[in-house]
Amino acid sequence: MSSTSSVDERRVRVLNDAPAGAGPVVYVMAREQRVCDNWALLYAAEQAKKRQAPLLVLFALGPMFNEGSRRHNDWMVVSLKEVEKNLAAKHIPFYIELGEWTDVIPAFAAAHHVGEVVFDFNPLQPVRAWRNAASAVLAMRTVEVDARNIIPCWQASDKAEFAAYTFRPKVHRQLSEFLTNFPPLSAASPPYNGPTSTHDWSVVAAYRNVSVEAPLPAWIAPGEAAAQAMLTQFLNERLAGYAARRNDPNEQALSNLSPYLRWGNISAQRVALAVEAVRGVPRDDKEAFFEELIVRRELSDNFVYYTKAYDTLEGAHQWAQTTLSEHDKDEREYTYTLEQFEQAKTHDELWNAMQVQMVQEGKMHGWCRMYWAKKILEWTASPQEAITIALTLNDRYQLDGRDSNGVVGVMWSIAGVHDRAWTERPVFGKIRYMNFNGAKRKFDVAAYIERYTDTNTLFDA
Numbered sequence: 001m002s003s004t005s006s007v008d009e010r011r012v013r014v015l016n017d018a019p020a021g022a023g024p025v026v027y028v029m030a031r032e033q034r035v036c037d038n039w040a041l042l043y044a045a046e047q048a049k050k051r052q053a054p055l056l057v058l059f060a061l062g063p064m065f066n067e068g069s070r071r072h073n074d075w076m077v078v079s080l081k082e083v084e085k086n087l088a089a090k091h092i093p094f095y096i097e098l099g100e101w102t103d104v105i106p107a108f109a110a111a112h113h114v115g116e117v118v119f120d121f122n123p124l125q126p127v128r129a130w131r132n133a134a135s136a137v138l139a140m141r142t143v144e145v146d147a148r149n150i151i152p153c154w155q156a157s158d159k160a161e162f163a164a165y166t167f168r169p170k171v172h173r174q175l176s177e178f179l180t181n182f183p184p185l186s187a188a189s190p191p192y193n194g195p196t197s198t199h200d201w202s203v204v205a206a207y208r209n210v211s212v213e214a215p216l217p218a219w220i221a222p223g224e225a226a227a228q229a230m231l232t233q234f235l236n237e238r239l240a241g242y243a244a245r246r247n248d249p250n251e252q253a254l255s256n257l258s259p260y261l262r263w264g265n266i267s268a269q270r271v272a273l274a275v276e277a278v279r280g281v282p283r284d285d286k287e288a289f290f291e292e293l294i295v296r297r298e299l300s301d302n303f304v305y306y307t308k309a310y311d312t313l314e315g316a317h318q319w320a321q322t323t324l325s326e327h328d329k330d331e332r333e334y335t336y337t338l339e340q341f342e343q344a345k346t347h348d349e350l351w352n353a354m355q356v357q358m359v360q361e362g363k364m365h366g367w368c369r370m371y372w373a374k375k376i377l378e379w380t381a382s383p384q385e386a387i388t389i390a391l392t393l394n395d396r397y398q399l400d401g402r403d404s405n406g407v408v409g410v411m412w413s414i415a416g417v418h419d420r421a422w423t424e425r426p427v428f429g430k431i432r433y434m435n436f437n438g439a440k441r442k443f444d445v446a447a448y449i450e451r452y453t454d455t456n457t458l459f460d461a
């Protein structure tokens with residue numbers, strides 16, 4: 001592991017041909033809602049310092065996309081209030097503008113005579129379309145910085161990887177180069193004397209339409225400080241034993257970091273550095289965790305970045321499309337609608353319990369997510385309908401939903417993405433199958449069902 005004093009240019013992608021102007025550098029924060037360990041903010045600060053220009057941070061809040069619910073909106077608002085406080089401590093002005101990116105970002109750039117715009121990287125189509133449309137009309141240098149992946153997405157691989165086994169060697173080859181320490185956030189260059197921020201938090205909180213009124217669960221708190229606390233708890237209490245215990249949904253064995261990683265409240269690079277630094281934990285536990293945190297997580301961005309139709313059957317391997325279409329007309333023993341799934345009204349008590357866990361706690365156990373999505377394939381009229389229902393529910397209720405990992409989790413389970421062909425069977429074709437008896441062999445299914453029986457607390461969409 002090496003240390004670094006500036007941002008590696010390979011993290012940066014230039015989005016237009018315009019030169020930088022003399023005015024402020026603005027970091028348009030979106031996916032990375034944190035001040036600490038944020039390569040996009042660090043890059044903007046470096047650019048500002050280099051040109052002796054002020055540094056500003058803008059959060060441009062567009063309309064809701066991908067089924068966001070009350071809990072997502074509330075998570076974001078709490079996170080941003082903390083961002084504002086942490087930026088204020090460093091004398092960096094923070095602005096929130098409401099509206100379409102193509103309107104508010106150019107208007108902000110004009111009002112503040114901005115000299116350079118820095119976006120953080122997000123491969124999801126809606127955000128990508130907003131960013132591209134905004135950068136096309138910006139008259140000053142505009143870049144994006146991958147502050148999400150340890151190895152920048154475009155650097156890790158130049159194509160959609162076939163599977164984890166093709167991606168893993170590329171990660172292992174490049175990791176030591178990128179798993180560096182973070183430089184400090186340099187003090188803001190000249191103070192800014194332009195217009196000050198005018199946002200009203202109650203207006204910000206009410207701006208987005210939510211798909212469902214599912215509230216924030218009480219067991220987890222949003223934001224950077226809470227993310228650091230969750231990391232410390234994981235390192236002290238759950239990292240040792242992670243390899244053996246992580247697949248038992250009745251155990252408290254996982255890191256619970258996915259909501260924080262999703263909202264950018266913590267950097268995966270910081271998590272990896274912290275795990276590596278722990279002493280006295282078996283290597284197997286660290287390796288098992290790095291496989292998830294680094295290989296699997298960064299493979300998700302790789303898939304979404306390089307796959308145009310990433311949330312449809314077209315995004316699957318050819319063998320998977322063929323086998324699923326061959327079994328399209330197979331008789332289904334049960335079929336359910338989105339509403340029936342949502343209200344946990346299937347014949348399978350275990351599936352219903354998983355749905356209840358997700359809706360109530362905002363986070364379904366990782367092993368359960370595979371079973372849950374595969375049963376949606378089994379109990380819907382077509383694979384495409386299964387993908388749509390699984391993504392809709394995932395994105396409505398999981399605190400870590402509406403991001404690349406959810407897309408790939410669903411596409412792996414239903415459409416064999418990053419997986420191989422298995423023994424052929426009805427409905428699934430050669431897609432890997434999972435069943436109730438397999439679950440019973442893995443963990444105490446009755447105990448899990450007992451914990452999640454209360455369907456009275458589910459929410460109407």
Ligand SMILES: Cc1cc2nc3c(=O)[nH]c(=O)nc-3n(C[C@H](O)[C@H](O)[C@H](O)COP(=O)(O)OP(=O)(O)OC[C@H]3O[C@@H](n4cnc5c(N)ncnc54)[C@H](O)[C@@H]3O)c2cc1C
Nearest residue numbers: 254255256257258292293296297366369400401405406409
């Ligand atoms: C159908 C389905 C849907 C899923 N939806 C999401 C989602 O919306 N958001 C999400 O973050 N993950 C999703 N996953 C992946 C995985 O289940 C979760 O990342 C994990 O359960 C999060 O809990 P944790 O942070 O406590 O996990 P830990 O086991 O502690 O893992 C640490 C981190 O590694 C990453 N990770 C773990 N497992 C995977 C995986 N299989 N693929 C990619 N990255 C992984 C996550 O960033 C996670 O936070 C989904 C998986 C499936 C099968």
